[in-house]
Amino acid sequence: MGVNRAKRGKPETVNQRSRSNSELSDQQEQAADVNFRTKEGRKxxxxxxxxxxxxxxxxxxxxxxxxxxxxxxxxxxxxxxQTPVIALLSSFATYAVGFLARPVGAFVLGKIGDKRGRKFIMVFTVMLMGLSTTALGLLPTYQMVGILSPILLILCRVCQGFGAGAELSGGAVMLAEYSPVNHRGLVSSLIGIGSNSGTLLASAVWLLVLLLPHDSLIAWGWRIPFLVSILIALFAVYLRRSMQETPAFRSYQANRKKEEAILAAAGKQEKKSEGGWKAFFIMLGLRIGENGPSYLSQSFLIGYVVTLGVSKSVPTTAVLIASLLGFLIIPFSGWLSDRFGRRIVYRVFCLLLVLYAFPAFALLQSKNTIVVSLVIIVGMGVASLGIFGVQAAYGVELFGIQHRYSRMAVAKELGSILSGGTAPMVASALLAAFSSWVPLAAYYCLMAAIGLVTTFFAPETRGRDLTLVDDAI
Incomplete structure (x- = not known):
């Protein structure tokens, strides 16, 4: 592209470059496929x-x-x-604090990722989160240091949130920009395999820890899951240091350098095109429709059914089973989006969540072990696993490469604050205020409906050229 512009003798603007990319989309979109056909590319x-x-x-x-x-x-x-309900509310309030730090991390680290590359940030985030999680396992309890204990808990959550704000979106960008075009939905959905693996591992460790006597669990057993997580972090850092930048980003960097040299020689300065914000708000709505129901299903319902008198092992086991099923559900939903399109598959999942809400909370009142387990498994299967598998490629394709990392990350994390991060706390407050499941079901339904409505304004992005500067809408 830089050579062609030099031959014409006239530098090309960002918008002109975007149109040129559209004309050459067939060639550009095969960059990841060409890369994959080489031995080094496959490695x-x-x-x-x-x-x-x-x-x-x-x-x-x-x-x-x-x-x-x-x-x-x-x-x-x-x-x-505190009373059980108030203690639950307090715990989930500190849970929400971590989500408040995520948009800040998404903006700061995402901007760096758009400028310096994805790899640099991906190494940093996993280091920060690993250290923060390990620190949680070393915290003194309230009985040891009083009010300082929850303050330190909040500090660790803030550090976790700052790193996590750029982690998930960065991973999705890496996978999408590296994947063969026709399988982008499937490959990108593997980011959900990572999240599912984390949930599975956490559930398995907690099942083992819950076998301890209650006194031992409260005294020291709760620390074990947080301390062993450092092993994963160390291995992840080792692998990420050997990663390479994606073909799409390397191509973008090379063209930018050529373009800047041409403009400098011509004594001109290019005005950067930041694009509109429609894609940002589309991503925000899609995220709310997924993240709120997801965290209610895999976090709040666990504490909620315990307050109903259900054994703690029942919801924990249900989360474990759902996580195992996720290894099939996630890639299947990604494949569906490759086969039928991102928009229609996302819409169907959101509709299923809307229809699920009231029957699910009504069934939980039975306190029956099998019924409660099935409700949690189905909720996670649709919200935490299925819809998440579609969202990975959809989110990446909505944005142009110039600001893809930062804008997608901020939209996702802001959506998390408005839904997932605060959902358990809001639901706990609704339970404390009304002592009824009906407001909980209505809240669940509302967030799923936001995602459903958003799909009617969202574009179809399947197979989009990821080297384009402009957003998809």
Whole structure:
């Protein structure tokens, strides 16, 4: 492209370059496929997949461990002397704090990722999250240091959130920009395998820890899941240091350098095109429709059914089973989006969540072990696994390469604040205020409906050229 512009003797603007990319989309979109056909390209492809998977596993170990601990033990450890419902609310309030830091991390680290590349940030985020999670396992309890204990808990959550804000989106970008075009939905969905692995690992560890006597669990057993997570973090850092930048980003960097040299020689300065914000708000709506129901299903419902008198092992086992099923559900939903399109598959999942809400909460009142387990498994299967598998490629394709990392990350994390991060806390407050499941079901339904409505304004992006500067809408 730089050579062609030189021959014409006239530098090309960003918008002109975007149109040129559209004309050459067939050629450009095959960049990842061409890369994959080489031995080195295939090696980089698989290295990146494993490295991204482990990093995302680390992130979701962090948040799944904390979500489970909030519903099971943190009320006793950091907020003793409160009623069960108020202690649950306090635990999930600190859970929400981590999400408040995520948009800040998404903006700051995402901007750096758009400028310096994805790899640099991906190494940094997994290091930060690993250290923060390990620190959680070393915290003193309320009985040891009083109010300082929950303050330190909040500080660790802020550090976790700052790193996690750029982790998930960065992983999705890496996978999408590296994947063959016709299988982008499937390959990108593997980011969900990482999140599912984290949830699975956290659930398995907690099942073992819950076998301890209650006194031992409260005294020291709760620390084990957080401390062992450092092993995953160290391995993830090792792998990520060997990653390479994606073909799309390398192409973008090379063309930018050529373009800047041409403009400098001509004594001109190019005005950067930041594009519109429609894609940002589309991503925000899609995220709310997924993240709120997801965190209610895998975090709040655990503590909620315990308050109903259900054994703590029942919801934990249900999360474990759902996580195992996720290894099939996630790639299947990604494949569906490759086969039928991102928009229609996302719409169907959101509709299923709307229809699920009221029957699910009504069935939980039975307190029946099998019924409660099935409700949690189905909720996670649709919200935390299926819809998430579609979202990975959809989010990446909505944005132009110039600001893809930062804008997608901020939209996702802001959506998390408005839904997933605050959902358990809001639901706990609704339970405390009304002592009824009906407002909980209505809240669940509302967030799923936001995602459903958003799909009617969203474009279809399947197979889009990821080297384009302009957004998809």
């Amino acid at each position: 980089s492809f698989w290295t990146n997949i494993v490295a991204v998977w482990l990093g995302t596993t680390m992130e979701y170990v962090d948040f799944a461990l904390y979500g489970l601990a909030s519903g099971l033990v943190f009320g006793d450890i950091f907020f003793p002397g």
